[in-house]
Amino acid sequence: MNDKITIFDFDDTYDLQDFYKNSQFKRVDLTNIHGVFGYCDNETLKRLKNIILKEDTSGINFLGSGNYHYMTYLLMQKVDKPFTLVLFDHHTDMMNSLFGNLMSCGCWVKRALDENKMLKKVIIIGVEKKLIDNIDEKYRNRVFCYSEEDIKHNIPWTSFLKDKIDKPIYISIDKDVIGKDEAKTNWQQGILTLEELREIFDFLVDNGEVISVDVCGECSSRDEIVANFYSDSIINSEANKEIIEMVEEERILN
Template identity: 40%
Template sequence: MVLFDHHTDTLPAPSESLISCGSWVLESIHNLPMLKKVFIIGVSEDAYLHIPKDVQNKVAVYTEHSLQSNLPTIIKSILTNLPTKSIYISMDKDVLLQEEALTAWDHGTLRLKQMMGMVKALYRTKSIIGVDICGEYPVNPSTEYHKRTKEALEKNDRANGFILQSIQHWNAKRHKPSRLLHA
């Protein structure tokens, strides 16, 4: 799995019956035998402190600083070290600059085009079995008409649209339409 996130999401679950947004990666590593390795891209510099020792060998971390200093080398490293042909991509918009998306969490420094450039490289070299996008701005009835909420929703809609359009384009290029056979 390739995860674009500003957080590792490898914290212990709050209870045995609940998987949270902060524990889902750890739960996946423990419970999905086909998951060989998780590549977390865009995390803060102290990310290693949040990964339990018993799963550190199944997690590769690329910090936001390393991405800003040498992105082409990082992309090559990720592509070279992915242990499987098929991958799942998860994108949490908190990895992005606040100018590009807005969530309820602290943000990373990745630009949307940088992230999608990495996703494009993955599409070119791997079989993508699924993609998810998360990190929406929280809206409730008391804030839905606030200026900040409206601006956040518009910003996230633009980011989601760009991500979706890119993925649809790459999927269409990969999956040639099959010829219809007539009986």
């Protein structure tokens, strides 16, 4: 594995996984930062941003459980040219924040669209269809969804993506988009297979410039009983190995 792996460690979730241990990797210890599980205030967000700015995140970045998916919002701020976010996720992450201006795992995409001038559009793959209807009308010309129902009915994703990949691509993968046989998360999951993920990923690489990749969707040790956490960690480690192989085969990152 030539592509460097960065593990952002909030809660020791990756301790039982071994997908990274035979590769070049760096572990960023965030376990001493409080008030980050699912929600994050502005001061803590700034603290996390300062940490990220000091790190080489040019490889593939692992963010922990989906409760920390808002880390993508910070990582995307390092992109210095117009780009498209391709988000593999069973949710839109475009809700309004439930608690004032707190950043959350459910609103980070909306905030990125509002605040990141380099982010031009978002393509969400595998999202539950009923959640698409809740996207605010003002974002409809910048957010494009290939839904779980599209996957079920074999709607060609090649034609869906072909005319939308016109800028460099940031890819973010939440494993809750993957079916329960191949990944275990703390959230409701979709039906995408790892094979389908690889096929779409390969298409994106062949038809655009991929500038960064991050992955979340681990089972959090905070939400799991011990026995389940152990077995689920093994399944997730295997899924992460496949994702790393997928990225490695394309030789796209520095």
